[in-house]
Amino acid sequence: MRVLIVEDEPYLAEALQTGLRHAAITADVTLDGDDALEHLGVNDYDIVVLDRDIPGTHGDEVCAVVAREHPTVRVLMLTAAATLRDKVAGFESGADDYLTKPFALEELVVRLRSLARRPAATAPPVLEHQDVRLDPYRREVYRAGRYVQLTRKQFAVLELLMRARGGVVSAEELLEKVWDENADPFTSAPRVTISTLRKRLGDPDLIATVAGVGYRLARQVPTP
Template sequence: MKVLVVEDEALLASTLMMGLRAEGFTVVAVATGVDGLARATEGEYDVVVLDIMLPGLNGYEVLRHMRSRGIWTPVLMLTAKDGEYDQTDAFDLGADDYLTKPFSFIVLVARLRALVRRAAPQRPAVLEAGMLTLDPSRREVFRGDAQISLTPREYGLLEYLMRNKDTVVTKAQILQNVWAADYEGADNVVEVYVGYVRRKIDIPFGTKTIETVRGVGYRLASDGVS
């Protein structure tokens, strides 16, 4: 899942980025309302974490502009305020959820996952490719009855490929959706992690699930074996 964090408190933003990435999210963080609106408008995100008190445009203004432009990405708003009026304002403008600082990180993650599930009912509860299954709610991967242990990055890569099964995805698309839109490292990191995933989901089972499409990218076969 890809998350946009719009938060001007540097320490909180850094903590959120580290924590969400450890949970397997792809995170893009910006510190102003103007940058937040631009990112939300130009990019594709599964959910937005939006602070209310921001420089440039405040969170209310960012949310209002998003909704007026037809951007219905789920938004969870953060604020240091705890008045009922603030919550009513947020929901009236189109917010989907609301947390008051300080908050529990565990609660934040649970609410983000719930927002994504509600906003995208077309996504299957369990992703399948032949005998390979991935359960996003439990973050579990199985080949038949055998459970497969993946690191957060490996899991994010496999989830992205399974959500796009039978479709060729480029290295750039993988980097943008599994790493970050502003990733500046070498793109051969994708090859490295595809190798890691193959060694866990295929080699022990004698299968070949992820196909390399030379000069283009990768494709995961819908039947789980190509």
């Protein structure tokens, strides 16, 4: 899951970003509405955590743009405005959920994961490929009935590969989806994570390398 945090209080924005990363949720931060729209134009996000009263383009307009131009992106409004009228206005502008300040980080994480479980009809809540079963909500992976313990990055990489349904995922896309916009484009982190993920999943190897292109799940697990 990749989230865009739009919050004009820098300390709160940084705290949210850190907290979400500890919950295995990749998060980028922007401090105003204009920058948020730029981020949405160049990056793929699953959810926008949107403060309503922000500098530049107002949060309601940002929300409306997301609903109109990025229909698969969910919006969770995060604001101090708690009246019924405020909530109605937020939902009318296209928000999918509404959380008022102050709030507990644990509640935000639960709400984000709940929103993430409302995928397009083609994306099942539980992903399966060959003998691997991945549950995004419970953060669990099983192979041939055996529980596989993964790090946050390993889990996110495997989830991205499984959602690709056998399609090739480039190293650039791994960086964009699993790390964040500040990741070094020349880092070996995706390659290293793929290597350790293969070891955790065990034999036979489930991940195929497409030379010069990226990675994909093997179409058929070879017989030992």
